[in-house]
Amino acid sequence: MAKKRxxxxxxxxxxxxxxxxxxxxxxxxxxRALVGEECEVRVILPLYACIPQKYKEKMVHKxxxxxxxxxxxxxxxxxxxxxxxxxxxYDFVENKEFFDWGNPYTGLWEDIPKYCYFSKASLAILNYxxxxxxxxxxxxxxxxxxPLYKRxxxxxxxxxxxxxxxxxxxxxxxxxxxxxxxxxxxxLRDDLFDYPVLKWNEDEANMFKGxxxxxxxxxxxxxxxxxxxxxxxxxxxxDAHLRYHSPRLSGIVNGIDVGQWxxxxxxLLAEQYDAENAVxxxxxxxxxxxxxxxxxxxxxxxxxxxxxxxTDQKGLDLVNAIxxxxxxxxxxxxxLGTGDARYENAFRYYESAYKGSVCAYISYDEKLAHLIYAGxxxxxxxxxxxxxxxxxxxxxxxxxxxxxxxxxGLKDTVLPFRGEQGEGNGFTFDRYDASLLLNAVxxxxxxxxxxxxxxxxxxKRNMRKDVSWVSSADKYLALYDELIPRQ
Numbered sequence: 001m002a003k004k005r006x007x008x009x010x011x012x013x014x015x016x017x018x019x020x021x022x023x024x025x026x027x028x029x030x031x032r033a034l035v036g037e038e039c040e041v042r043v044i045l046p047l048y049a050c051i052p053q054k055y056k057e058k059m060v061h062k063x064x065x066x067x068x069x070x071x072x073x074x075x076x077x078x079x080x081x082x083x084x085x086x087x088x089x090y091d092f093v094e095n096k097e098f099f100d101w102g103n104p105y106t107g108l109w110e111d112i113p114k115y116c117y118f119s120k121a122s123l124a125i126l127n128y129x130x131x132x133x134x135x136x137x138x139x140x141x142x143x144x145x146x147p148l149y150k151r152x153x154x155x156x157x158x159x160x161x162x163x164x165x166x167x168x169x170x171x172x173x174x175x176x177x178x179x180x181x182x183x184x185x186x187x188l189r190d191d192l193f194d195y196p197v198l199k200w201n202e203d204e205a206n207m208f209k210g211x212x213x214x215x216x217x218x219x220x221x222x223x224x225x226x227x228x229x230x231x232x233x234x235x236x237x238x239d240a241h242l243r244y245h246s247p248r249l250s251g252i253v254n255g256i257d258v259g260q261w262x263x264x265x266x267x268l269l270a271e272q273y274d275a276e277n278a279v280x281x282x283x284x285x286x287x288x289x290x291x292x293x294x295x296x297x298x299x300x301x302x303x304x305x306x307x308x309x310x311t312d313q314k315g316l317d318l319v320n321a322i323x324x325x326x327x328x329x330x331x332x333x334x335x336l337g338t339g340d341a342r343y344e345n346a347f348r349y350y351e352s353a354y355k356g357s358v359c360a361y362i363s364y365d366e367k368l369a370h371l372i373y374a375g376x377x378x379x380x381x382x383x384x385x386x387x388x389x390x391x392x393x394x395x396x397x398x399x400x401x402x403x404x405x406x407x408x409g410l411k412d413t414v415l416p417f418r419g420e421q422g423e424g425n426g427f428t429f430d431r432y433d434a435s436l437l438l439n440a441v442x443x444x445x446x447x448x449x450x451x452x453x454x455x456x457x458x459x460k461r462n463m464r465k466d467v468s469w470v471s472s473a474d475k476y477l478a479l480y481d482e483l484i485p486r487q
Contacts (some may be wrong), residue, residue, distance in 0.1 A: 144211025310339025
């Protein structure tokens with residue numbers, strides 16, 4: 001019998017302890033899925049001040065030591081607080097100087113020292129605990145120095161034998177700062193600050209760039225995004241670097257936690273449902289959503305949902321450009337999220353202009369998010385770029401048809417509706433163009449109002465689609481096996 005794989009995850013956030021985006025979801029769900037695949041998994045996280053007290057109370061002190069950091073070798077305290085949950089061991093790196101600032105991210109100048117410390121401390125903790133992983137799976141720029149430290153400062157220690165995987169969740173954020181700043185805080189040797197590794201330009205270094213150069217394998221969160229980031233349009237200045245390292249680059253699409261997102265057991269809904277009774281039950285959730293938000297209560301109206309950060313990346317300039325054309329007497333729109341003031345104000349304006357038909361809930365409300373997924377008929381995700389995207393997966397799980405732009409994970413997970421063939425999960429458009437988004441919305445309306453049987457079949461088809469972590473976890477296991485074949 002093959003021995004259990006030992007996988008260490010290193011990242012800056014993880015639900016339910018701290019989460020600002022999709023990274024937190026992946027750091028939670030993928031380790032849990034791997035435990036079910038006969039792996040031993042540890043997740044290493046900073047012990048931020050903002051982690052809820054109910055989790056801190058359950059943590060056990062596992063030891064502490066002093067660790068050198070910086071060019072001059074200053075020493076810093078490293079504490080280890082541990083918590084086990086659902087078979088996954090979480091080790092929190094304790095240091096008040098770096099992590100007691102409140103929010104996980106403060107400002108790039110302060111965050112560079114914080115994540116230099118975190119990357120090095122993560123490796124030191126694994127040695128201290130005498131737990132040597134087969135794979136160290138690092139996530140985004142905050143953990144991108146781990147492969148460099150492993151192959152330099154830790155090469156002759158037990159953890160030096162591990163292989164590293166670096167996952168790109170969003171290439172827009174890279175950890176760029178002045179060369180002297182990173183050189184001082186990382187304590188890495190001078191030759192690493194040349195162009196093949198950390199050097200970004202004459203004055204600046206790039207932490208993500210260095211991690212990509214030194215990781216044994218690079219992944220990103222969808223097959224299409226893995227291709228897109230090798231182009232100038234999506235590569236955020238790293239496209240040539242990624243093309244050079246492309247033999248080690250692959251894409252594996254995310255899943256969602258189907259226990260957390262299950263309309264058949266979701267207590268936040270007006271009525272729970274599965275694929276067999278979804279058509280009727282979604283109407284009841286729609287009425288509950290309309291009532292909650294002060295919209296005209298009519299199960300025959302088509303409700304468009306949008307749950308998102310209100311930023312340019314999410315394609316909201318396209319939505320803004322066609323909003324009046326989308327609205328008619330048979331259409332309602334629900335927006336949930338916060339972000340740029342211009343979008344918050346635009347949606348507030350539309351709410352007042354289309355009383356009873358539009359609700360702009362400029363906040364975040366977990367219960368309302370669940371009700372929107374269940375009560376809406378279609379769900380807008382017209383992103384400028386989207387490495388993977390989770391909202392379209394959740395929408396399909398709840399029988400709500402996504403309307404998406406064909407980019408990144410949206411292209412990989414949403415197949416265009418083809419009524420005659422009885423195929424497709426939603427409605428798509430390719431170029432980033434407001435008129436093409438409007439065409440996709442109008443196509444969805446035509447099917448919804450004029451071919452309801454085909455729409456209802458799509459609802460059932462979407463709810464039966466496997467959007468869990470099972471197949472994605474299997475692909476990660478295959479990747480790990482390529483790096484270290486099972487004994």
